[in-house]
Amino acid sequence: MNKISLTALLISIILFSFFFLENTATIANNKMDLAILAETLQDEDVVIKEWSLHARKITPEMNSKEEINQFFKQLKKQFPEWDWTTKKSERHYEIKGELLNLSSQPYNETIHLRSSANKNKFETYITYEIKGYKWSKEAELFVSKIAKKKIDDIFRGNVTIFSCIKGEFSDRIEKALSRKANKFLTILDGEEIEALSEDSFVSVSAYTPLLGEVISNETNKMNLQLALRTEGLGARTTIVVGTPIITVEY
Structure with missing residues (x-):
């Protein structure tokens, strides 16, 4: 199976447009969703190779150049150590701030504002992302x-947060991938919504009450996706877990 990209995921969500994101609490049991996923993976001897947290929000209240410029001034005042770049035209506005943490646990932070003119107003959305x-x-x-x-300072109110982790099992697993995926669902108290299973690849979409962000319609809720892949005979198995959806290639 070819790698599934974020673009493909977003297209699939658009095709099933009856789903919508609920701005529910992003903390369950006083823990961020990302921390819950990381703890679960490490308890199952998964070595975490990459993690990300992505917050985004459409800001209808920011619909003029003056309001965008004022917000940019506030960002630079809040985060003076960040590197800021801007791109401007008559109908488009883009602001990007980046910070590289050079500690023993390096990670990158990015703030991105994109705005496009629609008639006499600007449509603006903001993202904040961390990668480690x-x-x-x-x-x-x-x-x-x-x-x-x-996140609270940047967005001021409800915001959708996507959390994702890539990892690798410390040892080769002998069980079928589907059995391993089902074990993770059991640990996370997850209810399977849909699944795809092949010899070397398994993906599952599910709902668990342990995580905060939810994609839902009138009959179904979903807030957990996981994928396991084995590249070949004797190869190690990789796993990608995300909530409410996976937002990286797997």
Whole structure:
């Protein structure tokens, strides 16, 4: 099976447009969703190779150049150590801020504002993203305390948060991939919504009450996706887990 990209995922969501994102609480049991997923994977001997948290929001209240410029001034005042770039035209506005953390647990932070003119108003959305490559107590503290405060400061209200982790099992697994996927569902108290199973690849979409963000319609809720892949005979198995959906290639 070819790798499934974020673009393909977004297209599939558009095709099934009866789904919508609920702005529910992004913390369950006083833990960020990302921390819950990381703890679950590490308990099952998964070595975390990459993790990300992506917050985004459409801001209908920011619909003029003056309001966008004022918001940009506030961002630069809040985050003076960040590197900021802007791209402007008559009908488009783009602001990007980046910060590279060079500690023993390196991660990148990005704020991105994109705005396009629609008639006499601008349609604007903002994203804040963190990407890291190791998960530790330091990373969990940063996500649950510092990053959460930044999200509150940037977005001021309800915001949709996507959390995703890539990992690799420390040992080769002998069980069928579907059995391993089902074990993760059991641990996370997940109810399967749909699944795809092949010899070397398994993907599952499910709902669990342990995670906050939800995609739903009148009859179904979904907030967990996981995918397991084995590249060949004797190869190690990789796993990607995301909530409410996976937002990276797998």
